[in-house]
Amino acid sequence: MKRASFNQLGLPVWLLLPQLVIIGVFFYWPAAFALRSSFYLEDPFGFGSTFVGLDNYNGLLASAQYVKVAVFTLGFTFLVTFFSLSIALVLAVKADKVIRGTRTYRTLLMWVYAVAPPVAGFLGVMVFYQGNGPMTEFLAWFGYEFRLGVNYYDTAAAMVAVATWNHIPVNFIFFLSGLQSIPQSVKEAAMIDNRSGTGRFWDITFPLLAPTAFFLLIINITYALFDTFGMIDALVKGEPGNNPMTLVYKVYVDGFRGNDLGGSSAQSVILMVLVLVLTVFQFRVMDRRIHYT
Amino acid sequence: MVHVALKNISKVYPNGVRAVHPTSFDIEQGEFIVLVGPSGCGKSTLLRMIAGLEEITEGELSIAGRVVNDIDPAERDIAMVFQNYALYPHMTVYNNMAYGLRNRGMAKDAIDAAVSTAATMLNLTELLSRRPSQLSGGQRQRVAMGRAIVRNPALFLFDEPLSNLDAKLRGQMRIEIKALQRRLGVTSVYVTHDQVEAMTMADRIIVLNAGRIEQIGTPAEVYHYPASTFVASFMGAPPMNLLPARYNGNGRVHLSDSVHIEAPETVDYSGDIKLGVRPENVGIVDRSHPDALHFDLEFIEELGAGRLLHGKLADSGLIVHIPHTDPIPSGDVYVGLPKSALLMFNPATGARL
Amino acid sequence: MTVAADPVLISRSRARRGIRWQAISDHAILIAGSLLMILPVLAAFLTIGASDVEISRHGLQVSDGAHLVENFDKALFTRGGFTGAITGSTMLLNSFILGIGFAVGKIIFGMMAAYAIVYFRLRFATFAFWVIFTTLLLPLEVRILPTYEVVHGMGLINTYTGLILPLVASATATFFFRQFFLSIPEELVEAARMDGAGPVKFFFDILVPLSRTMIAAIFIIMFVYGWNQYLWPTLITTDEAMFTLVRGIKQIYQSIDGGSDIPEFGRALALAFIAILPPVLVVVIFQSWFVKGLVESDK
Numbered sequence: 001m002k003r004a005s006f007n008q009l010g011l012p013v014w015l016l017l018p019q020l021v022i023i024g025v026f027f028y029w030p031a032a033f034a035l036r037s038s039f040y041l042e043d044p045f046g047f048g049s050t051f052v053g054l055d056n057y058n059g060l061l062a063s064a065q066y067v068k069v070a071v072f073t074l075g076f077t078f079l080v081t082f083f084s085l086s087i088a089l090v091l092a093v094k095a096d097k098v099i100r101g102t103r104t105y106r107t108l109l110m111w112v113y114a115v116a117p118p119v120a121g122f123l124g125v126m127v128f129y130q131g132n133g134p135m136t137e138f139l140a141w142f143g144y145e146f147r148l149g150v151n152y153y154d155t156a157a158a159m160v161a162v163a164t165w166n167h168i169p170v171n172f173i174f175f176l177s178g179l180q181s182i183p184q185s186v187k188e189a190a191m192i193d194n195r196s197g198t199g200r201f202w203d204i205t206f207p208l209l210a211p212t213a214f215f216l217l218i219i220n221i222t223y224a225l226f227d228t229f230g231m232i233d234a235l236v237k238g239e240p241g242n243n244p245m246t247l248v249y250k251v252y253v254d255g256f257r258g259n260d261l262g263g264s265s266a267q268s269v270i271l272m273v274l275v276l277v278l279t280v281f282q283f284r285v286m287d288r289r290i291h292y293t
Numbered sequence: 294m295v296h297v298a299l300k301n302i303s304k305v306y307p308n309g310v311r312a313v314h315p316t317s318f319d320i321e322q323g324e325f326i327v328l329v330g331p332s333g334c335g336k337s338t339l340l341r342m343i344a345g346l347e348e349i350t351e352g353e354l355s356i357a358g359r360v361v362n363d364i365d366p367a368e369r370d371i372a373m374v375f376q377n378y379a380l381y382p383h384m385t386v387y388n389n390m391a392y393g394l395r396n397r398g399m400a401k402d403a404i405d406a407a408v409s410t411a412a413t414m415l416n417l418t419e420l421l422s423r424r425p426s427q428l429s430g431g432q433r434q435r436v437a438m439g440r441a442i443v444r445n446p447a448l449f450l451f452d453e454p455l456s457n458l459d460a461k462l463r464g465q466m467r468i469e470i471k472a473l474q475r476r477l478g479v480t481s482v483y484v485t486h487d488q489v490e491a492m493t494m495a496d497r498i499i500v501l502n503a504g505r506i507e508q509i510g511t512p513a514e515v516y517h518y519p520a521s522t523f524v525a526s527f528m529g530a531p532p533m534n535l536l537p538a539r540y541n542g543n544g545r546v547h548l549s550d551s552v553h554i555e556a557p558e559t560v561d562y563s564g565d566i567k568l569g570v571r572p573e574n575v576g577i578v579d580r581s582h583p584d585a586l587h588f589d590l591e592f593i594e595e596l597g598a599g600r601l602l603h604g605k606l607a608d609s610g611l612i613v614h615i616p617h618t619d620p621i622p623s624g625d626v627y628v629g630l631p632k633s634a635l636l637m638f639n640p641a642t643g644a645r646l
Numbered sequence: 647m648t649v650a651a652d653p654v655l656i657s658r659s660r661a662r663r664g665i666r667w668q669a670i671s672d673h674a675i676l677i678a679g680s681l682l683m684i685l686p687v688l689a690a691f692l693t694i695g696a697s698d699v700e701i702s703r704h705g706l707q708v709s710d711g712a713h714l715v716e717n718f719d720k721a722l723f724t725r726g727g728f729t730g731a732i733t734g735s736t737m738l739l740n741s742f743i744l745g746i747g748f749a750v751g752k753i754i755f756g757m758m759a760a761y762a763i764v765y766f767r768l769r770f771a772t773f774a775f776w777v778i779f780t781t782l783l784l785p786l787e788v789r790i791l792p793t794y795e796v797v798h799g800m801g802l803i804n805t806y807t808g809l810i811l812p813l814v815a816s817a818t819a820t821f822f823f824r825q826f827f828l829s830i831p832e833e834l835v836e837a838a839r840m841d842g843a844g845p846v847k848f849f850f851d852i853l854v855p856l857s858r859t860m861i862a863a864i865f866i867i868m869f870v871y872g873w874n875q876y877l878w879p880t881l882i883t884t885d886e887a888m889f890t891l892v893r894g895i896k897q898i899y900q901s902i903d904g905g906s907d908i909p910e911f912g913r914a915l916a917l918a919f920i921a922i923l924p925p926v927l928v929v930v931i932f933q934s935w936f937v938k939g940l941v942e943s944d945k
């Protein structure tokens with residue numbers, strides 16, 4: 001609030017009302033609804049529901065399939081985060097360093113930000129297409145038969161590759177602007193103190209990028225957890241079957257395909273808790289940053 | 294003994310802008326050189342070329358007898374204090390000072406000793422474990438100084454190090470830096486746009502304008518015998534009065550058709566000139582004085598230690614500085630221009646005649 | 647210039663050669679990265695000119711373009727889907743409605759709420775702040791099923807309202823504008839009040855013009871975000887006439903493994919091209935605003 005604020009009651013209430021109503025109806029109500037149904041068992045024929053306590057949660061944790069999905073999600077998130085962060089960092093460092101062409105490279109390296117994950121997934125299907133996709137042919141050249149949608153690990157690898165590709169641009173944009181905000185004079189002082197470029201990167205540049213990197217870490221985890229839904233749906237062509245999937249995809253599969261409202265809600269609540277923990281962690285480590293979307 | 298030698302050093306940027314025209318000068322061992330000039334005059338570019346942060350387009354630079362054109366900044370045996378201090382924000386004060394020494398492979402004990410000596414010298418001992426963000430502007434300035442000192446370099450470079458400090462602190466640091474440099478005896482090049490800093494700190498001042506050296510000299514030489522109208526008006530506050538006049542080679546300077554005075558010297562020139570005189574060298578005289586000139590007093594600026602009289606002499610603006618002990622003039626005022634304090638400049642080239 | 651002594655020139659050229667190799671390797675890495683980004687999309691789009699038979703036989707290829715017009719024509723104007731009720735141009739229109747509606751909704755509600763929170767002395771301002779900003783914690787994907795139930799219960803399935811409003815129910819734009827308003831000097835509102843401007847006048851005469859760049863940046867980010875939505879549109883639009891491009895594309899390529907006919911590769915690739923083009927153009931053309939908005943809104 002500003003020192004010289006306006007002192008009125010009617011107007012600000014009207015200004016806040018639309019936002020509060022939308023949030024109330026489409027955020028708090030559903031969230032509460034999810035929390036409630038996670039403790040109930042929905043009758044499959046629609047005749048009401050019974051309170052079952054923590055049964056839905058216990059059922060999930062006992063389910064080998066859920067644990068498998070959770071483990072895959074963990075590995076997937078780790079790999080996507082690791083690859084997209086490190087590739088973006090290398091590219092950003094180089095783009096910041098070259099004297100000419102920084103802007104051109106920035107354009108070339110960031111536009112994929114605007115490619116929707118499901119469309120990226122579709123492109124992935126074409127690139128890894130069984131039999132004649134360019135990557136499939138490239139791998140066959142080394143004697144490896146890549147079978148998207150059939151071999152669990154091949155499909156998982158394609159998911160990691162497409163998600164990484166799709167998420168390099170955001171990391172690149174943030175790293176580049178982080179690098180550009182390091183004062184020129186600090187870089188020059190380091191040039192006087194240390195003649196090795198690699199040494200300067202690890203001693204000065206990298207620590208100064210650490211806040212950006214940490215912020216991006218959270219962004220990447222959130223991305224890999226939630227925003228990859230469309231990409232995965234495209235890569236498995238809507239047929240989860242024995243294919244790898246993430247936790248969010250399973251919420252959808254169980255809730256909408258399997259009509260298991262209670263189990264799906266319990267999964268939602270688990271994800272909510274996960275996001276809350278991540279966010280609290282993020283706020284604790286660096287107070288004022290927030291994830292967007 | 295010549296310590297730093299610049300031979301026809303020049304700088305042309307890739308976009309064709311010539312920031313520094315071929316420039317040569319020598320710096321003696323232990324000397325404190327100040328490069329001064331308005332912004333964009335090339336002083337920082339010159340300093341950065343000496344540091345190795347900017348490539349030298351043409352010419353040869355040597356430090357301590359070694360040509361360093363192609364030597365990395367880290368190997369030129371220099372230390373630099375930056376305008377915004379350029380401290381490493383993620384390192385403690387201790388590490389800020391120790392970083393350069395570690396990279397040169399100095400032993401840990403030796404680093405400890407060097408840092409603690411410098412810290413004592415600069416009153417930083419209490420602050421060694423703090424980060425730059427926990428320090429005040431003046432403290433950061435000291436850390437930047439400390440980082441330069443611990444390296445015990447062959448050459449100190451200062452790039453407007455005091456311009457981010459408030460006026461009081463600036464005055465204090467000016468004295469400290471100068472005293473420190475005297476004590477350590479390290480050759481120093483100091484860039485500033487502040488002519489007071491230049492005057493008070495320098496052994497020799499180099500005045501730069503538009504990428505060219507206007508004058509090299511001791512503060513007194515530069516102040517009293519400026520080589521050009523540019524130097525005359527850049528150094529000193531208020532600047533030297535430059536009155537439009539005519540010199541006909543007959544030993545007299547005509548300020549107007551009716552007002553003329555004796556020329557300070559005989560020069561082989563005739564035509565329009567600028568007549569230069571420092572405000573404090575103009576005296577208030579009695580009307581009966583043989584050289585009395587009528588001064589059309591417009592207003593008085595009170596400075597405390599003295600007063601500035603603003604007015605007109607033969608229809609040109611003139612500022613007179615009088616001590617506060619002198620009576621405040623009123624009514625008809627007459628001034629005298631002492632012959633020994635007058636300088637004549639060519640108005641077209643700006644050069645002193 | 648004759649002053650440059652020869653030994654200097656020689657030694658300098660040696661140093662420069664080192665720098666040049668460094669620069670060449672930097673550019674090589676950047677070009678490789680750029681190719682990594684471009685090639686998959688380029689390969690897909692060079693294929694659009696081929697026929698479905700050619701594509702199913704050879705995969706992605708550099709086509710001669712003979713079927714280019716045909717494939718784009720099919721993508722935009724031939725009715726498709728299970729009910730045959732949707733053409734690409736309708737999906738394109740729906741995508742624009744979603745992208746623009748989402749962005750405009752975010753900006754209007756966000757600016758209003760941020761204005762109320764920052765510039766008014768309100769007893770419950772802190773409470774409102776927390777109620778609004780808690781929404782930043784939980785993305786829609788997490789609460790997708792209950793949200794669907796709620797929207798379904800309100801009879802908003804297959805409506806633009808049902809498509810757009812639940813996506814708007816998060817505080818990102820509010821948060822961006824709050825940060826921005828807080829950075830505007832306080833003297834401004836003081837001066838405006840002395841000049842006799844009330845809250846409404848101050849908002850429209852001073853705050854809105856000052857926020858122009860911010861509004862543009864947020865519009866771009868939100869437009870792309872809305873355009874690229876997939877999960878929510880997939881759930882909420884069952885009527886094919888409501889499909890957006892990003893959502894509808896699935897309908898077509900799902901036939902790739904399904905039917906006995908040769909799948910419509912060309913059409914699907916052309917649709918993908920149409921789905922990618924608008925957001926990419928927006929991001930590339932308004933690059934500096936976009937980057938500024940993205941990076942600064944997170945400080």
